[in-house]
Amino acid sequence: xxxxxxxxxxxxxxxxxxxxxxxxxxxxxxxxxxxxxxxxxxxxxxxxxxxxxxxxxxxxxxxxxxxxxxxxxxxxxxxxxxxxxxxxxxxxxxxxxxxxxxxxxxxxxxxxxxxxxxxxxxxxxxxxxxxxxxxxxxxxxxxxxxxxxxxxxxxxxxxxxxxxxxxxxxxxxxxxxxxxxxxxxxxxxxxxxxxxxxxxxxxxxxxxxxxxxxxxxxxxx
Amino acid sequence: xxxxxxxxxxxxxxxxxxxxxxxxxxxxxxxxxxxxxxxxxxxxxxxxxxxxxxxxxxxxxxxxxxxxxxxxxxxxxxxxxxxxxxxxxxxxxxxxxxxxxxxxxxxxxxxxxxxxxxxxxxxxxxxxxxxxxxxxxxxxxxxxxxxxxxxxxxxxxxxxxxxxxxxxxxxxxxxxxxxxxxxxxxxxxxxxxxxxxxxxxxxxxxxxxxxxxxxxxxxxxxxxxxxxxxxxxxxxxxxxxxxxxxxxxxxxxxxxxxxxxxxxxxxxxxxxxxxxxxxxxxxxxxxxxxxxxxxxxxxxxxxxxxxxxxxxxxxxxxxxxxxxxxxxxxxxxxxxxxxxxxxxxxxxxxxxxxxxxxxxxxxxxxxxxxxxxxxxxxxxxxxxxxxxxxxxxxxxxxxxxxxxxxxxxxxxxxxxxxxxxxxxxxxxxxxxxxxxxxxx
Numbered sequence: 001x002x003x004x005x006x007x008x009x010x011x012x013x014x015x016x017x018x019x020x021x022x023x024x025x026x027x028x029x030x031x032x033x034x035x036x037x038x039x040x041x042x043x044x045x046x047x048x049x050x051x052x053x054x055x056x057x058x059x060x061x062x063x064x065x066x067x068x069x070x071x072x073x074x075x076x077x078x079x080x081x082x083x084x085x086x087x088x089x090x091x092x093x094x095x096x097x098x099x100x101x102x103x104x105x106x107x108x109x110x111x112x113x114x115x116x117x118x119x120x121x122x123x124x125x126x127x128x129x130x131x132x133x134x135x136x137x138x139x140x141x142x143x144x145x146x147x148x149x150x151x152x153x154x155x156x157x158x159x160x161x162x163x164x165x166x167x168x169x170x171x172x173x174x175x176x177x178x179x180x181x182x183x184x185x186x187x188x189x190x191x192x193x194x195x196x197x198x199x200x201x202x203x204x205x206x207x208x209x210x211x212x213x214x215x216x217x218x219x220x221x
Numbered sequence: 222x223x224x225x226x227x228x229x230x231x232x233x234x235x236x237x238x239x240x241x242x243x244x245x246x247x248x249x250x251x252x253x254x255x256x257x258x259x260x261x262x263x264x265x266x267x268x269x270x271x272x273x274x275x276x277x278x279x280x281x282x283x284x285x286x287x288x289x290x291x292x293x294x295x296x297x298x299x300x301x302x303x304x305x306x307x308x309x310x311x312x313x314x315x316x317x318x319x320x321x322x323x324x325x326x327x328x329x330x331x332x333x334x335x336x337x338x339x340x341x342x343x344x345x346x347x348x349x350x351x352x353x354x355x356x357x358x359x360x361x362x363x364x365x366x367x368x369x370x371x372x373x374x375x376x377x378x379x380x381x382x383x384x385x386x387x388x389x390x391x392x393x394x395x396x397x398x399x400x401x402x403x404x405x406x407x408x409x410x411x412x413x414x415x416x417x418x419x420x421x422x423x424x425x426x427x428x429x430x431x432x433x434x435x436x437x438x439x440x441x442x443x444x445x446x447x448x449x450x451x452x453x454x455x456x457x458x459x460x461x462x463x464x465x466x467x468x469x470x471x472x473x474x475x476x477x478x479x480x481x482x483x484x485x486x487x488x489x490x491x492x493x494x495x496x497x498x499x500x501x502x503x504x505x506x507x508x509x510x511x512x513x514x515x516x517x518x519x520x521x522x523x524x525x526x527x528x529x530x531x532x533x534x535x536x537x538x539x540x541x542x543x544x545x546x547x548x549x550x551x552x553x554x555x556x557x558x559x560x561x562x563x564x565x566x567x568x569x570x571x572x573x574x575x576x577x578x579x580x581x582x583x584x585x586x587x588x589x590x591x592x593x594x595x596x597x598x599x600x601x602x603x604x605x606x607x608x609x610x611x612x613x614x615x616x617x618x619x620x621x622x623x624x625x626x627x628x629x630x631x632x633x634x635x636x637x638x639x640x641x642x643x644x645x646x647x648x649x650x651x652x653x654x655x656x657x658x659x660x661x
Contacts, residue, residue: 065510085416186419191512192505194416195385195485198443 005048005193005200008067010055010076014185017092018071025207059084059188068193069201075162075183079123085194087205088187091212097126099178100169101158102151110134110178113158120150121160130160130180148172236338236345243556247543248348252331254376255350255537259329262369264352267328269310271335275300281309281525282496289337291344303335303344308522308534311353316526324356324530331539351516351536358520358531363500364471366516366533370504371475371483373537377546383505384483386472387490389497389517391464392439398458399432413439413491439489446472448486468500496522504537506545513541559588560640561610561620562603564596573614576633583637610640 009018019029028044041050051067058072059082071090075097099119101107113136120141121127131138141156148168150156162183163169163176187208189201233239240248256266275292282290282305291303304310307330319326331350338345352369354362367384374382392413396406405428412420418440425433438455442448449469456462468486475484490501499518506513516535523530561580565573577587588608590599596613603611604623613619613628620639621628631639 063510065508086419089419089422189416190510191416192507192510195443195487195503196383196505196507198485202441 003197003200004042004046005068005197006051006066007048008051008053008058008061008070008072010058010070010072010185011052012055014055014071014073014093018090018185021090021092021208021211024211025204056080062188062190065190065192068190068197069204070188071185072188073162073183074181074186075123075126077186077188078181078183079125081125082188083191084188085191086186086188087201088208088212090185090187090208093183093185095162095164095183096176097123097160097180097183098163098176099130099158099160099180100148100163100174101177103173103175105151105157107158107177110136112177113138117158118156119158119160120147120156122147123160123162126180127160148174235341235343238346244543244547246556247547248539251377251539251543251546252350255331255373256329258373258376259352259369262327262352262365262372264327264329264354264369267311267314267330268332269304269307269314269330271303271333272301273304273310273313275302277313278302278304278309281312281522282306286336286496291335291337304332305336306334307332307349307351307536308353308519311355312523312526312528312532315353315355315530316523316528320528325362326353326355328353328355348539349536350539351514351534353532353534355523355532356530357533358499358518360467360471362531362533363518364474366535367471367475367484367500367502368478368480370502370514370516370535370537371480374504374506374542377542379506379542379545381507382483383485383507384480384502385485385487385490385505386468386500386502387487388464388468388500389492390499391461391468391488392491394458394461394464395435395439395456398461399435401430401432405430409436410491411493413489414493416489442488443486445485446476448488452488471500492517500533502535504535506542508549509541509545511541513538513545557586558607559586560608561585561612562588562590562599562608563612563614564590564599566613566615569614569616576612576614576618576636579633580637580640585637585640612636 009015022029027048029041029050030043031038031041039052041052042048043050051061053061055072055076058070059077059080061067062070062084063082070084073093073095075095077084077086099110107113115137116139118139118141119127119131120143122142122144124140124142127138127140141150143150147159147161149172150159151174152172158177159174160180166176169175187205194201259266272293275290278290279287286305290305293301293303295301311328311330315326329350329352331348334347334349335344336347337343352366354366367386371382371384374380392410393406396409401409408424409421412424421436421440424430425436430436435455438452442452446469449465449472452465453462456465472484472486475481490503492501496519497517498520501517502515503512504514504516514535514537516533518531518533520531523532563573563577574589577589580587600611600621600623609623611621611623617630618633618636619628620631620636
């Protein structure tokens with residue numbers, strides 16, 4: 001009898017593509033609706049349990065073993081610093097983590113930033129890591145949403161945020177001055193499951209690999 | 222205001238945990254099982270202090286642990302550390318007080334260690350049990366270490382333990398043979414330690430490495446002994462092959478010992494820092510999401526204390542194991558509640574205490590009533606605490622079985638037997654009224 005695996009799925013904008021990809025791989029999720037209050041689902045073959053979870057919580061469920069696998073954006077994964085295995089880049093949900101500044105602030109690149117400039121962001125760890133790598137001390141202002149607002153009201157000089165099309169930034173009179181990393185949906189695994197369910201996971205990644213949409217987009221380094 | 226003060230007095234620092242009797246008893250059971258087992262394998266217990274000099278500790282530790290050390294400053298301004306593991310203190314002792322001991326030295330320990338827990342954002346006190354085998358660089362020593370780790374879990378009733386084995390020496394030789402620079406090797410080891418297959422693929426691409434297949438192989442050589450054959454197809458380097466053969470022979474020896482169901486291989490297994498030099502192994506329990514133990518060979522550590530000697534060992538996280546045991550209800554143990562409560566009338570206090578001591582000498586657990594309350598209240602207390610018998614000492618001695626028995630008058634010499642479970646004969650069902658001085 002095949003063991004039933006639990007996958008934590010990130011609620012929100014990744015769900016549609018996630019379900020589509022799983023479906024192409026022969027895993028038909030039963031009854032998942034993004035706005036439903038139900039949080040646990042299974043698939044037609046009864047081989048998987050699905051947990052609908054807040055994106056920031058996916059790495060936690062997987063690291064602690066409450067889920068064997070997870071599908072979540074790399075930005076969230078990187079920020080969480082969770083001890084999980086990253087098996088695949090699922091090549092959807094493409095965004096970029098960037099440093100952005102107001103258009104007429106005279107900040108065209110990171111080198112234009114003065115030491116101890118204020119950076120507003122949701123991604124504290126990633127921001128700290130990035131600026132440390134740049135050798136620039138900064139002050140981080142942790143926010144939870146609508147980060148683009150911060151420089152407009154003088155709360156910060158620049159922001160570190162996730163950008164998809166760049167429309168929101170543009171609308172708020174901001175522009176990208178540096179790219180930190182691209183981010184796509186990733187398939188992650190709990191380290192214990194990684195070993196104890198290795199054959200099943202290998203089967204799954206082998207099934208998914210040929211179904212992936214396109215080239216892995218690397219950052220411009 | 223007063224409410225806040227009270228809360229502060231009752232609070233413990235983050236990461237500091239009290240263990241109540243039920244938990245302590247389970248902890249003691251675990252410790253006793255492990256101590257006995259370790260002794261059977263020739264390991265003798267060692268204890269080292271909680272405090273170490275930060276400088277002395279850091280000499281031996283890997284990069285990973287340095288940041289996680291709980292530092293304190295003593296009265297003289299010296300920086301001390303609360304020990305983050307037992308391996309480095311043991312290395313220090315092996316290089317000093319044990320330097321004239323015949324080799325190999327086998328030491329075991331149970332200790333509380335202190336580390337920074339990133340998730341809790343604070344330092345945490347952990348309880349660990351483990352062993353170190355110092356002075357032997359052989360694969361026989363490696364095999365012993367893994368075998369002992371497996372037996373440790375079996376001794377605790379956890380025969381589903383899984384050991385995943387790798388070899389840092391093999392990995393280093395293999396990566397070197399691929400003509401990678403030291404910087405590249407370090408990066409790749411870091412990525413492998415994170416088990417980030419995507420970042421590995423990225424690294425191969427951005428650095429335009431032509432050994433992509435060989436590197437990706439490391440993420441595929443995970444499983445049982447089929448891994449060895451698969452790896453050999455891509456291995457040409459003599460050093461790496463030798464180490465792979467060594468690992469395979471350890472695997473087969475462990476299988477021959479009956480441990481096949483417990484062992485797995487992961488040739489891409491890596492430590493992010495240079496602590497381990499040879500075999501490394503992680504310990505897991507199915508259904509538990511976190512690693513419950515880790516071990517490996519660390520041949521460079523004792524050299525840091527001026528006594529170059531090879532060594533191998535492992536440590537088990539007792540918090541996690543205890544957690545698992547209580548959840549899975551794999552161990553049935555008795556919380557040692559008293560066998561009886563002795564209630565004495567004022568005039569018969571001396572007699573009561575004498576009777577209590579007599580029962581204790583017969584290895585019964587006896588509690589004395591020390592509150593001034595009525596017999597019904599004493600009875601409620603005993604029932605609430607799961608104490609099976611109540612003994613009333615007055616002119617007569619009366620015993621009640623608290624799972625619904627009647628009060629019975631009993632000669633003192635029979636008390637012990639009754640508590641140990643001997644049933645009373647039917648003709649002894651009497652009320653206090655009927656008793657007539659039957660030996661007291």
